[in-house]
Amino acid sequence: MNKAIKLIIHGKVQGVGYRRWFEQHALELELKGYVKNLDSGEVEAVIVGTEYQLHTIIERSYIGPSRAEVSKIIQIEFDQKQDFIAFTMLR
Numbered sequence: 001m002n003k004a005i006k007l008i009i010h011g012k013v014q015g016v017g018y019r020r021w022f023e024q025h026a027l028e029l030e031l032k033g034y035v036k037n038l039d040s041g042e043v044e045a046v047i048v049g050t051e052y053q054l055h056t057i058i059e060r061s062y063i064g065p066s067r068a069e070v071s072k073i074i075q076i077e078f079d080q081k082q083d084f085i086a087f088t089m090l091r
Contacts, residue, residue, distance in 0.1 A: 002048050002081035004033075009043040018043050021065040021082035022057075024087040027066035029053045033050060036091065047086055 009018070014037050022045055031053055033046040040042045047057060062070050 002050060002080070003054060004046065004048045004078055005054055005058075006049065006076040006078060007043075007045040008038075008057065008074040008076075009045065009064075009070060010073070012067075012069040013043045014041055016067035017065045018068050019089050020067070022061065023087060025057055025060050026087040029057055031057060033085050034084070034088050034090050036089070046084075047071065047087075048080055065078065 008017065019035045019037065020029050022043070026033070026045075026047065027033070029049065031047045031049040031065060033048050035043060035045040047060075049057075058073065061073055064070050
């Protein structure tokens, strides 16, 4: 059964290739959803997948690409109302 989680990723995560890195890992794990920059300097990701897929991407998200410095990740579980058909990187 799929679950949906919103991640707010804090730290040095903009201007370091974080969204593209996240998208590559999400596609590799066959997740659905999106990743985007927030005006506040964080990155937001909405991910839909199995418990294993979500756990794996969250673990990887703390590492990120080489130039990123993740300080914390806020996880918000929610009921999936939108049906995502793929994973995309938004502006």
